[in-house]
Amino acid sequence: MSGVPVQHWNFGIGPITCHAWNKDRTQIAVSASSNEIHIFEWKNGDWVNIHTLSEHDLPVTGLDWGVKTNRIVSCSQDKNAFVWTFDKGTWKPELVLVRFNRAATYVKWSPLENKFAVGSGAKLVSVCYYEKENDWWVSKQIKKPIRSTVTCLDWHPNNVLLAIGSCDFKCRVFSAYVKEVDEKPSPNPWGQKMPFGQLMSEYSVGGWVHRVAFSPSGCRLAFVSHDSSVSFVDSTVDNTKSQHLRTIHLPFTTVEWVTENSLVTAGHDCSPVLFVVSQDVLKEVCKLDIPSAAKSSTINSALQMFKNIDRNAASEKVNVALKTLHQNRITQILPHSGTTGNVVKFTTCGTDGIIALWDLKNHPSLA
């Protein structure tokens, strides 16, 4: 893999389901399909495991590092979520009353980090906030009309609206206004009145939704689903209509906006793909993984292969490596450097146990 210009690291802990960066990107929290969360620190040119958080009983499904308050929130198949605070050299867990009877699937801090949302297999989302009187994280639940497992969610930059993708082939935008901690939201293109749990809009797709993301301004919404499509809503144009761009690729499992007009997706094709919005239409630009030079194996037909075996009395070692950097599904994209609205570098993690750092600087399509 030395020919690949993209920086990447193998953490040697098996398939990575999710990862999260600290504020200055010197530490990374990863979960490796187990009940443990590993925190690595960049020391002397290598990642060193400095903490292992093992409060969950079953595989961790979601992680988010609140960089403003330096708190990590995690959720797991064991139906629980924990808020981790760093105190005197150790990470201390605090149990959250999420009230699930099925596995938790995804978790995300709100932009102000005064609350977070957890999705679950129980067809609901818990919006959790800290109650000072009881010294306890409590939750309010959004139930209707979600009709299947919640797979993903994303916060609008106004700290109130919440986009939720689920296995009932729908993506919805809800209000997650909590009067105990939030200031009253101002009207925006998604709607005027925003009481808690209000359904603002709903979109259907041809597959279960894998990931949803608000654009940096919060006016646009993108989501990817298992019918290999990328969907796009511009609320300033029409918040009832979504464009579905069906692609030739295998399904995407994750999506992230890099600027207000461009987004990156990745998934079962193992390569990030760049999309841009031009004149209110979403278009595919290119794959960002430039395949390395032709592999040594030049066998191009079965006949040729058997001829070679016949001639050399030995079979050439079959090369099963993919031409992409990631050798398996990419599970998550996170912004790494740059600002919100102009991401310069982003990282991907995958089932192959690799975390890769991609550089968008000088990309011709983003000029």
Add this chain to the structure above:
Amino acid sequence: MAKNMQNTAYRKLDVDAFDPEQYNENDDSVETPGLGPDQHTIQSFLASSRLQDALHASLLTPPLDTKDQGVKDRATQLVAKVLQSFKTTEIEAAVQKLSIDEADILMKYVYKAMEIQADAAICQSLLAWHAQIVAKFGHGCIIRVLSGRQRL
């Protein structure tokens, strides 16, 4: 240690059936009159060997929302007949002229035809179609047949 660990009878209980908010994904589809492609138009196109027109006509109004499996099967047989009238060499050019919507529908017919008309001659033609559709519309086209809820 619990004594009756070998006893797994309780697992046969379908707990979801007791959920008052249980959701059956099939409830969503609305029963619509099963139309299916128009047989007469297609027959007349085939008779005058306007194959491309017959192909486009056969991909109109697929009976995806009907609950009557007979309608779906008849439509599939009709489309399979159209597909078979093409020579192997003509398939590529025909696929190039399809829109992505038509290709997604055609792929559903191809898979359904493989299921219900599994004899050697038909399958050979279907596999040739399958290969050409994948060449133009990629793996996404296959995924949409597998993940879609509207089936033939």
